[in-house]
Amino acid sequence: MTTKLRVFTSPSAFPNPQRLRLFMHEKGIAGQFEETVYNMTPVGEQRGWRHLKMNEWGETPTLQLADGSYISETAAVVRYLDQAYPGRKLTGDTPLEQGLDSMWDHRIWVHILYRLTTAFHVLHTGLGFKLELTKNEAWGEHCRKEAIAHAGLVNKHLSDGRQWMLGGDQPTFADITLATAIAFSKFPVIATPLDERFEFLDAYWQRWQQRPAFKAAYADRNSGIPEIDNPA
Structure with missing residues (x-):
């Protein structure tokens, strides 16, 4: 019997592990991995010594390979898995598609999702100072x-x-990163629900919510977003 590879993530409220989780469901490989979901409180396993030995940055996701080595950073894990497993290439089939996907993923991550997560971190101190390092309303x-x-x-x-x-x-x-950004934009402290602000992002968000992979990726009902956790 083949031993499953292990992936260490966090609840669906946290955007980077959720990007990986959504990718794995879209790729159709989620069932081939043993997923460990870390407690994300300041004293949780994410920053415990066991995980730090795998990933000194103490961030999720982390992928453990068959030889015992590790890959971290969401885009790096995704691009490895996309090449290592058969099926549709979500990072692009051709060099042009790969370049365009990388371009749009980088734009959305740097200019939208990372901005939203930074706003969350500097506006909301409820998770404690190991996650929320400072409060800065102007920067948020x-x-x-x-x-x-x-x-x-x-x-x-x-x-x-x-x-x-x-x-x-x-x-x-790139679409997975954008979907995750729209979801994260709905946290009340950020007050920036992108689907409510933009017509075509709204239609785009509705398309995502109908996909089986999206429903599976958010099945833990722990995103912190009522419309995802308690769908009609």
């Missing part, structure tokens, strides 16, 4: 506005009738 508001501005550019990109970022008939990894 700046990051929130930057995320909205760049989301407007993505909304314009989607306004030509395309369903997904690269224009194909199925989402790629």
Whole structure:
């Protein structure tokens, strides 16, 4: 019997492990891994010595390979798994698709999702100082506005009738990052629900919510977003 590889993640409220989880369900390989979901409180396993021996940064996700080595950083894990496992390539089949997917993923991560997570971290200290290092309302508001501005550019990109970022008939990894950003934008402390602000992002969000992979990835009902945790 083949031993499953191990992946260490966090609840679906946390965007980076959720990007990986959503990718694994879209790829159809989630069942091939043993997933350990860490407690994300300041004294949780994520920053315990066992995980730090795997990943000194103490962040999730972390993938343990068959030889006992590890890969971390979401995009790196995704690109490894996309090449290592058969099936549709979510990071792109051709060099052009791979380049475009990487371009859009980077834009969405840096200018939208990372801005939103920074706003969350500096506006909300409820998780304790190991996760929330400081409080800075001015910086949080700046990051929130930057995320909205760049989301407007993505909304314009989607306004030509395309369903997904690269224009194909199925989402790629850049789409997964965008879906995760929209979900994270709904936390009340950020007050930036992107689907409510932009017409084409709204339709895009509705498409994602109908996908089986999306439903499976958020099945823990622990995203902190009522419409995801308690669907009608």
